[in-house]
Amino acid sequence: MVSLTLEHIGARYGRRDILTEVSAPVQGGALTALVGANAAGKSTLFRRIAGHLRGAGRVRLAGAEPHELRYMPQDTGMSAALTVYESIILALKQDRGGWRLSADEFRAVDAVLHRFGISHLADQQLPDLSGGQRQSVSIAQALVNGPKVVLMDEPTSALDLNRQYEVLETLRQYAQETGAVMILALHDLNQAMRCCAATLALGEGRILASGPTLEVLTPALIRRLYGIDSRVEHCSRGCPVMIVDGPADRALA
Numbered sequence: 001m002v003s004l005t006l007e008h009i010g011a012r013y014g015r016r017d018i019l020t021e022v023s024a025p026v027q028g029g030a031l032t033a034l035v036g037a038n039a040a041g042k043s044t045l046f047r048r049i050a051g052h053l054r055g056a057g058r059v060r061l062a063g064a065e066p067h068e069l070r071y072m073p074q075d076t077g078m079s080a081a082l083t084v085y086e087s088i089i090l091a092l093k094q095d096r097g098g099w100r101l102s103a104d105e106f107r108a109v110d111a112v113l114h115r116f117g118i119s120h121l122a123d124q125q126l127p128d129l130s131g132g133q134r135q136s137v138s139i140a141q142a143l144v145n146g147p148k149v150v151l152m153d154e155p156t157s158a159l160d161l162n163r164q165y166e167v168l169e170t171l172r173q174y175a176q177e178t179g180a181v182m183i184l185a186l187h188d189l190n191q192a193m194r195c196c197a198a199t200l201a202l203g204e205g206r207i208l209a210s211g212p213t214l215e216v217l218t219p220a221l222i223r224r225l226y227g228i229d230s231r232v233e234h235c236s237r238g239c240p241v242m243i244v245d246g247p248a249d250r251a252l253a
């Protein structure tokens with residue numbers, strides 16, 4: 001099982017501190033949600049963990065090497081004149097070198113296309129894909145190498161309702177099978193409640209709460225993070241669902 005520990009992480013752009021004191025343990029084998037308001041610093045935290053940005057503190061990895069980490073940013077470029085299949089091969093070869101594909105590598109490409117339901121897109125050019133198709137391809141590119149640490153910035157923002165379920169369930173299975181640490185930045189808190197065993201709540205430059213998702217995403221925390229009044233009920237299938245009542249009355253906050 002892989003684990004990752006954030007120790008006193010800081011990050012700044014110029015003289016502006018975005019993260020001041022981010023500390024939390026993250027366990028592999030299940031999905032972890034990273035939630036917080038716009039501009040809270042979720043992408044910045046991912047850049048720090050991925051080593052794209054320097055700053056205070058350290059990221060401790062156990063059970064994985066730094067090169068086994070994949071970061072899927074919010075906007076992934078899809079303008080290259082490549083087919084989906086070629087782009088997955090390129091992602092696979094990114095840090096392996098060489099150009100010949102072994103039988104195992106061919107199988108890995110086919111498997112990831114199949115796993116994310118995009119085999120039928122294999123021969124299509126990247127620029128010709130729809131937004132949701134691009135997002136599915138980005139996810140497949142991120143996972144084709146079997147990474148042990150995966151950071152995904154809003155991986156379902158362009159997907160329809162059905163695809164959101166399918167993709168999150170596939171990511172959950174991947175984490176369970178491989179023991180990988182998988183952190184997903186999410187704005188849809190119901191997705192976090194349904195699929196993520198743990199949640200990190202980012203606000204005011206630090207982790208305001210972390211732990212089992214249902215214990216973290218309380219109405220009080222949601223009010224603090226987003227200024228929204230909410231409550232948790234259960235759907236007809238017994239799953240917890242967050243109901244938004246509306247903007248909180250700031251005078252009562």
Ligand SMILES: Nc1ncnc2c1ncn2[C@@H]1O[C@H](COP(=O)(O)OP(=O)(O)OP(=O)(O)O)[C@@H](O)[C@H]1O
Nearest residue numbers: 013014018036037038039040041042043044045074
């Ligand atoms: N390269 C940069 N240079 C300067 N400031 C930046 C840079 N990237 C991000 N910022 C600032 O850092 C803050 C945090 O941005 P970040 O993208 O990490 O937030 P986020 O939580 O991912 O937001 P969102 O939910 O809107 O995607 C914002 O105020 C943003 O303007």
